[in-house]
Amino acid sequence: MEHIHGNILENREIASGYYELIFRMEGQSPLPGQFLTLRVDESSQPLLRRPFAFSSYTNEANSRAVKAGSEAGTAGIIYQKRGHATTILTGKRPGEHLDVLSPLGNSWPMPRTSRRPLLIAGGIGMGPLFFFARRLIADGRNPILALGARHAGLIPVSSLQEFLQPAGESPTGNGKAELILATDDGSRLSDELPPPFHGNIIQALESRFSPEEELEVYSCGPHVMMHAAVKWAELRNAPAWVSMEQTMGCAVGACMGCVVEVNDEKRYARVCSEGPIFSGGYIKW
Amino acid sequence: MEHIHGNILENREIASGYYELIFRMEGQSPLPGQFLTLRVDESSQPLLRRPFAFSSYTNEANSRAVKAGSEAGTAGIIYQKRGHATTILTGKRPGEHLDVLSPLGNSWPMPRTSRRPLLIAGGIGMGPLFFFARRLIADGRNPILALGARHAGLIPVSSLQEFLQPAGESPTGNGKAELILATDDGSRLSDELPPPFHGNIIQALESRFSPEEELEVYSCGPHVMMHAAVKWAELRNAPAWVSMEQTMGCAVGACMGCVVEVNDEKRYARVCSEGPIFSGGYIKW
Amino acid sequence: MVKDLSVNIGPLTMANPVGVASGTFGYGSEYEELIEIDALGALYTKAVTLEPRPGNMIPRIVETRSGMLNSIGLANVGSRRFVTEKYPGLKSYKTSVIVNLAGTMLEDYLETLEYLEEHAPLAGYEVNLSCPNVKCGGMALGTDPEQVELVAKTLRKATDKALIIKLSPNVTDITEIARAAEAGGADAVSCINTLVGMLIDTRTKRPVLASETGGLSGPAIFPVGLAATYRVARAVNIPVIGLGGISTADEAIQYLLAGASAIQLGTINFVNPDAGTEVLEGIRSYMEENGLERISDFHQYLHRKVI
């Protein structure tokens, strides 16, 4: 955990209302699932730092390969324009300074070898699962990346393309992930991508997987989606992991502000320092 | 008085820490000495609108001639980077929107025909006196423009150049003003400009004017400078006008926040609506 | 469908819940070129005192983080010149004009009110017992429940017009003061006035304001005003007029949900003179989207007794 400078390389809209911010930062390497906090402005309005999950990290510029454990490098987040702070963020230009606290929180646990990793993302949950998918591919783990959105415009087509190429052909050399897409309104994406399921992402999974398939489920996105993912996994006796979201004060475990209710005698766990990733069954939904 | 949109055309540094902001605005024409207020940011920090005097106004784009009374047009302010709001202002780019309340306050009274107008400016007092100088030149009134600064770097050479050309040769067709410059440290400017007096601007005037010369004095700048200008004018029995500065709340005369002490039974007068321009003798210095 | 935006404050019906707060809107005329005054539900004048007051020494205003401090000190032309200079303009408005009353002792308030009843009858009075700027004056009066009840009772006898007591947040229990105002016969309470605050200039090593401390207003105090309104609205059975830090329609709606029957916009008028119009428009749309027919419908959600 360090308080460091970032230097913006790129900041562009990758889907309707979704942006990818790429920057260089010195310091410790984040793992997939970990997050940073940004102070988007020197003024006191907005006041608090804002948390965002890493969507990529590498120490080779121009490559998105995952080299966790490497020293310094190029990092990325995918963020949605929501309120005051994220609106300010959309105005940042290459060359500008970023005030970064990183890396924070825990990371996605690696899947048991007997199980195939299924990554279920919705909305701003994309970032940490893209990062994890690359890591899994690099480790030869053959992940399934499932992404749901209200309509096709909210899906970042260019970001998904890197997951389509088989190893060797992919620019990062990482090779393929299986993609499952769903749009609530059935709207379709570019022809390069698999046709989306018409409905929500959990329904899409129902029709794709036989009950025998051994999966380990990782989910990040809207609360209801994660809850549905956990219930679906439980029915299949699959381990499930979720990345929780909660308004944060300190982001380092000091203020007890970011807690979620858990099935434990202590009742509450801090998202920032005990999470953001929790076993699905530990959360009191 | 109107609450209107401005559209930024230009925003550049014209001397060390001094910027000229040029923008188009619809609405009523300001007179020399009047001011506007800007809301520099939608956020509540900084909160209050900031007042700035007009440094130019015209309805013919690309010309700085004074056409008071014209409908819509191109306006300018000269501002100094001081604190939070003016720092934000320096970051504004052509094409960006300005939130403007204008025109506010009273304007410089025209000099008596028997008297030659002497305009004494210091620092951020430049703007309203440049505007007034152009107006006087256009009216054939042969003004003297006196400008003092701590050192030469604080004097906007390019802005002064338009006052050097005789009528006919000047791009605005406005012709000459007599320039008197002073730098506290004696530092010198470009050769095109008259050599500055080494000392403060009031001392520079002492050495320039014989006691007989009939002047009408207009002053805008630091409090101490204006006070010295008024005292100097009183000694010569010359009428003197000053433009006062005070932190503002409403800028429309409603809050009683911006008052200065005056020689009057009511004790206080509002800078925003009864001023900003007052007779030098009316102010309790 | 929005059926009715009007609000009753005792004998008075305001056309809509959006008012502009005392001291931030002068006497209306200052804003006439900028907005349509008659679109406002109510206009609360700058404080009027019996005798003219020059106000406090300068500087009187300074900005703070998302707020400002003022120590205007009740600067006003006094009741007599109010009648000759301000009343003619004010009585021409269709909006409900409420005269903000200030003074040092109970007698001042009474005398001013009686004088205005006779010479400048308007829609009602808002009694400022809480201005923190006048030493040993308003402050003490507004913090003691017994005194507040006495003031309300005394003024109540002298007028049939709307009588509103304005509450200070600088007290241990604001609900106690509100109940005293109600017991004294006030038609409504308005809350809140400014918080006591201060800035020091580290260059001069002196307080920035000539009066040392001043009144804090603006967005910074929004959560404080809202909490006070929420608590007061549960403590009394008269309407509550909420204010403190409102700058958007969403924030005005928060006050209405908290139990306010009307709101006032203060400092934001300085920043955005169109705030009144925008807030009223925002309230109207919210009501349409949420199927609220009248202002009292806001009170069903957080269990404010409907008045």
Next chain:
Amino acid sequence: MVKDLSVNIGPLTMANPVGVASGTFGYGSEYEELIEIDALGALYTKAVTLEPRPGNMIPRIVETRSGMLNSIGLANVGSRRFVTEKYPGLKSYKTSVIVNLAGTMLEDYLETLEYLEEHAPLAGYEVNLSCPNVKCGGMALGTDPEQVELVAKTLRKATDKALIIKLSPNVTDITEIARAAEAGGADAVSCINTLVGMLIDTRTKRPVLASETGGLSGPAIFPVGLAATYRVARAVNIPVIGLGGISTADEAIQYLLAGASAIQLGTINFVNPDAGTEVLEGIRSYMEENGLERISDFHQYLHRKVI
């Protein structure tokens, strides 16, 4: 030339005037990777209660204009686990560690203090009588001068360590409470704790915080904390520890000029973990530029009695 940055609080000497406020810095360990804890003058722990407390329901935090509301609700591991889990780390710091005490009744405070005196002796205690989050608990205790004096007296008998009473701003006259703390034998008072505030979600039509109201902190309340400190520093003859909304060295210096002998940084730690170091550096430079040799030299300008 700066000769001495140290500050005496009763029997305790803090190495410098910059502390980090209770509830915003955990138990130090959370910030160990980010800053050098030992550079701080003092560290005030999260409130410790006799028994563990899970804290309030969620959500507990929401941002406001230049501020934030919290209703953590004294979530802490309780005195016994404090001794086993937190004390070992805390006692290893060179900085003065002050335990923030909370409870519901006088007996809770006394029992907790006695337990810690025996099992976890640190530099002193800060008594939080003012947390507005625990219903019918701390609140009442901290707003009644007689109760405050009794608490101070009772705890004074139980410890020779530094005893600090933390004052709530949610009172009519904070100087009265400060004098009661002094009369009861406190070594110092710290002021201020958070202001009562609230936000409402207009979408759900419910208060944003599960506890409805919460405590307002951060830059928004700076002028309120400074005014309180200024007034309290003129009312008592014990040191005042100023806090509330400080985010820069300039603001910390304003508190020292107002009469504070030391300051605490709260919410700003969340925004800028280096604030402590930066503020201390800024105080040092200011002292050098202004020829101040020791912290008490700040008090000459606004006539705080030098203690």
